[in-house]
Amino acid sequence: MQFINTLQAAYQPLASYLVGRFKIDEQKLQGIFSCFQPVKVSRNQILLNYNEVCRTYYFINTGCLRLFTVNKAGIETSRYFAFEGMFATALPSFIDQKPALEYLQAIEKSELLAISRKDFLQLVDTTTEFSHIYREILELGFVNAQKRIYGFQGFDALEKVKWVIESQPNFLLRVSNKMAASYLGISPSTLSRAKSRL
């Protein structure tokens, strides 16, 4: 499937995502696209603030989004990075419609497709494909979170670095040391030292 004009081109990555997973006809596809708005965001732009209620789901055409929080002591913890071809949002807030306890941020200049919560949930309830996508997103999110919990606990800094290289080979190439360290739960100095010991 290919598109002629640039507006349609913005939906190319989402189209690939969908047809790669489901048998889905052109008309249904257009119906889905009509719910998604193209959005361009700049590097370091905050898409959702702490304490804000999350009402949008994003699909990433290009770039990278990060979910992170800052504790009382000012320490940043990153819990998730999403790249091209992935969905991302502050899911706990999106689900409950309670204030987010985290930030959603673009860490690179990014091109996104945004869908409102209302439209998203409507798609989930009216199209079997989207109901399956949401289930897949949740299952994958859950499985990843478990892997992370097991992958981190009882591991020293060097083992964590090996673990992330093995499970997400591009991660350290794409993300700054500082952010990677805040994901791994170690200080930037320790990450730096661990990498030199590989």
Next chain:
Amino acid sequence: MQFINTLQAAYQPLASYLVGRFKIDEQKLQGIFSCFQPVKVSRNQILLNYNEVCRTYYFINTGCLRLFTVNKAGIETSRYFAFEGMFATALPSFIDQKPALEYLQAIEKSELLAISRKDFLQLVDTTTEFSHIYREILELGFVNAQKRIYGFQGFDALEKVKWVIESQPNFLLRVSNKMAASYLGISPSTLSRAKSRL
């Protein structure tokens, strides 16, 4: 709703769970019950071994189940404890039907209701209530995992203990120090010392 004989009584907690969440008629309820087999298990019994493929979901009438793994160095990590009125399984393996990288264990003498994966997925696909339950389970599991990731990172032992007391008040009363420590990612000695400093 109340049951006369003991077999039906085994479904009482599941009935409470369901009617507390949905308007659901007696006939549908019986259809759901017919997929669940009562099972009694003893303290410390392993319900699923490492490398075994998980084909069963459990609902807990009484008792407590634990999900944990053991790394190469012999260190135990517990990732989840489920109590009365909750569902539990080794979800990553249950989803993918790949060998589990964890154990599922009863840590108390427990009364469970077991449903096969086949029946579970069929219920999810054929009854809107169960489809919603599965979504809820996944959403809750995901949200809990996120809370745990944020709740642990950058926290010292004392803060972790305070966090678990606040977010799961009964946890430390119900679970041994050793298991609680393996959940919090600290040694039993450190947990003991942290508690004395509360």
Next chain:
DNA sequence: TGAAAACGTTGACATAAGTCAACACTTACG
């Protein structure tokens, strides 16, 4: 019921990781 195993607590010691600061290097952008 009673012996044996498991558990929780505490002390002394070892160590991995954090903190802080200095430095060179890269990136951002007015």
Next chain:
DNA sequence: CGTAAGTGTTGACTTATGTCAACGTTTTCA
């Protein structure tokens, strides 16, 4: 294009937590 801010690395020092062992208490189950 050039300055200023940000980043990664490394060394010296500090500290929280793990390890190991000893002890008394509780639990288990034959």
